Amino acid sequence: MSKFRSAMVKGKKARLESVKTTSTRKRSKTSMKEEDSPEDLSSYHTFPDPADVLQLRSQLLSWYDKEKRELPWRTLATTESDLNIRTYGVWVSEIMLQQTQVATVIDYYNRWMKRWPTVQQLAAATLEEVNQMWAGLGYYSRGRRLHEGAQKVVSELKGEMPRTVDNLLKYLPGVGRYTAAAVGSIALGQVTGAVDGNVIRVLCRLRAIGADSTSTAVTEALWNLANLLVDPIRPGDFNQAMMELGARVCTPKGPLCSQCPIQSHCRSYQKVNVKQEQTSKKLLGKLNAKTSVLPDIEECLNSGACQLCPSEPWNNELGVQNFPRKPAKKAPRVERTLTCILTRIGEQGDEEHLLIQRPNKGLLAGLWEFPSVLLSEEKSDVKQKKALCDDISTLLGTLLTESRLHYVGEVVHIFSHIHQTYVVYSASLKEGDTKEQAENTQWLTRSALQEAAVSTGLKKIVKLFDSVESLKGISSQDVKKRSHPGAKSEKKLQTSRKARMAAANGGGKQLSLSSFFKTMKEECG
Numbered sequence: 001m002s003k004f005r006s007a008m009v010k011g012k013k014a015r016l017e018s019v020k021t022t023s024t025r026k027r028s029k030t031s032m033k034e035e036d037s038p039e040d041l042s043s044y045h046t047f048p049d050p051a052d053v054l055q056l057r058s059q060l061l062s063w064y065d066k067e068k069r070e071l072p073w074r075t076l077a078t079t080e081s082d083l084n085i086r087t088y089g090v091w092v093s094e095i096m097l098q099q100t101q102v103a104t105v106i107d108y109y110n111r112w113m114k115r116w117p118t119v120q121q122l123a124a125a126t127l128e129e130v131n132q133m134w135a136g137l138g139y140y141s142r143g144r145r146l147h148e149g150a151q152k153v154v155s156e157l158k159g160e161m162p163r164t165v166d167n168l169l170k171y172l173p174g175v176g177r178y179t180a181a182a183v184g185s186i187a188l189g190q191v192t193g194a195v196d197g198n199v200i201r202v203l204c205r206l207r208a209i210g211a212d213s214t215s216t217a218v219t220e221a222l223w224n225l226a227n228l229l230v231d232p233i234r235p236g237d238f239n240q241a242m243m244e245l246g247a248r249v250c251t252p253k254g255p256l257c258s259q260c261p262i263q264s265h266c267r268s269y270q271k272v273n274v275k276q277e278q279t280s281k282k283l284l285g286k287l288n289a290k291t292s293v294l295p296d297i298e299e300c301l302n303s304g305a306c307q308l309c310p311s312e313p314w315n316n317e318l319g320v321q322n323f324p325r326k327p328a329k330k331a332p333r334v335e336r337t338l339t340c341i342l343t344r345i346g347e348q349g350d351e352e353h354l355l356i357q358r359p360n361k362g363l364l365a366g367l368w369e370f371p372s373v374l375l376s377e378e379k380s381d382v383k384q385k386k387a388l389c390d391d392i393s394t395l396l397g398t399l400l401t402e403s404r405l406h407y408v409g410e411v412v413h414i415f416s417h418i419h420q421t422y423v424v425y426s427a428s429l430k431e432g433d434t435k436e437q438a439e440n441t442q443w444l445t446r447s448a449l450q451e452a453a454v455s456t457g458l459k460k461i462v463k464l465f466d467s468v469e470s471l472k473g474i475s476s477q478d479v480k481k482r483s484h485p486g487a488k489s490e491k492k493l494q495t496s497r498k499a500r501m502a503a504a505n506g507g508g509k510q511l512s513l514s515s516f517f518k519t520m521k522e523e524c525g
């Protein structure tokens with residue numbers, strides 16, 4: 001154990017005293033709940049024996065010490081002696097890890113911490129720089145909230161990061177119950193459990209909790225369990241170990257139960273094994289009914305009235321994956337957006353494109369996009385194209401008519417709750433077309449566009465535009481080369497262009513707007 005690490009453990013032991021109030025309060029809440037709620041009368045979904053809790057902690061932490069992945073924020077949490085930097089660094093990692101895979105986050109995290117190693121430096125950055133750094137990571141409001149939080153820490157807390165779970169919750173925008181608990185335990189040694197998606201899965205399987213995992217009863221039961229299990233000496237490591245186990249062993253599909261360090265505590269694993277044994281004994285019983293003794297499955301004593309037991313019947317094929325249960329996902333909203341890549345030749349002779357900044361709130365807040373109009377089923381294609389041209393004309397103080405728009409293709413981009421299709425047009429502006437430039441707009445060269453705070457959806461639009469433009473180039477060269485193009489070769493050229501256009505559009509066929517909505521209605525209806 002490194003000097004610093006052992007000092008930290010000692011420090012954490014000492015700090016236990018100072019955070020005792022928080023954890024005691026949590027525990028007493030738990031025990032009150034246990035007395036009050038009928039579902040907790042069954043010990044089936046909890047850990048009634050303290051010896052089991054001690055054993056589980058030790059098994060899990062030994063596994064974690066051997067198996068954990070070295071990740072930059074983990075290194076920082078164990079080697080950084082400055083509490084402010086440690087809390088800031090763990091906070092950044094937790095926000096980045098919300099809804100984004102570890103492998104993707106690593107590079108973003110390293111670049112972020114290199115550029116803004118302290119909360120003060122982040123507070124001094126502009127939102128534009130933050131958005132730029134965040135580009136491609138998705139869920140853009142996260143970056144904005146980090147920036148907002150850093151400014152709050154500097155202006156309201158004299159640059160000192162909050163030191164308790166309650167204050168993390170109170171002062172940092174975008175920090176909810178889980179993130180506060182994770183940062184509090186990992187960076188500050190606060191003794192609190194932390195329940196994220198991975199931990200939900202592990203706990204539900206461990207204690208056979210099969211009711212809707214988003215219900216209040218299950219959520220509270222899981223937090224109580226996490227608070228009961230968390231190791232008081234190494235709370236941060238314990239929470240990370242639970243998450244690591246969920247990410248690498250107790251995975252959503254195909255969990256590796258045979259490699260699980262806490263398998264002996266797992267009720268769903270026991271249930272699967274006993275069921276298998278019962279099935280094989282039943283088969284044997286057919287041959288020798290007298291000698292067949294069926295093993296018992298430990299069950300919840302409260303199952304009829306229990307808010308934690310599965311509401312759906314056990315499915316043998318799913319095994320431990322019977323837990324957890326989630327309500328069916330809502331279908332994403334279907335949207336279509338008309339967008340236009342406007343090109344002009346800039347003063348330096350380079351091609352430039354017009355971009356508009358999105359509002360500072362809502363989806364893709366503060367990012368730059370091409371002029372766009374959200375399509376409506378009620379309006380005709382012609383009217384909507386006109387609306388886009390009118391918008392652009394107002395922005396530039398010029399008159400752009402629909403005849404100047406060229407159809408490029410369609411790009412599909414899936415957000416968590418929106419299935420977005422961009423219908424892409426392009427238009428080239430002539431000298432004198434741009435009389436004015438509205439606020440929140442900018443002309444960017446292609447290289448500046450690569451660096452700008454833009455969404456992945458916009459990058460896909462640019463890719464489609466480039467592929468269609470290069471095809472245009474190829475076909476015009478081909479036509480020039482052939483002084484006497486035969487009807488056959490010309491047809492071949494058109495066919496291959498069509499095929500490549502289709503490929504650039506993801507192979508889908510192009511529909512008119514009204515027929516698209518009709519198709520969607522039919523699919524949904």
Ligand code: SF4
Pocket residue numbers: 202205206249250251255256257258260261262263266268269320
């Ligand atoms: Fe998950 Fe299997 Fe371990 Fe149970 S035994 S906690 S289901 S990996």
Ligand code: ZN
Pocket residue numbers: 042044045300301302303306307308309
């Ligand atoms: Zn139950």
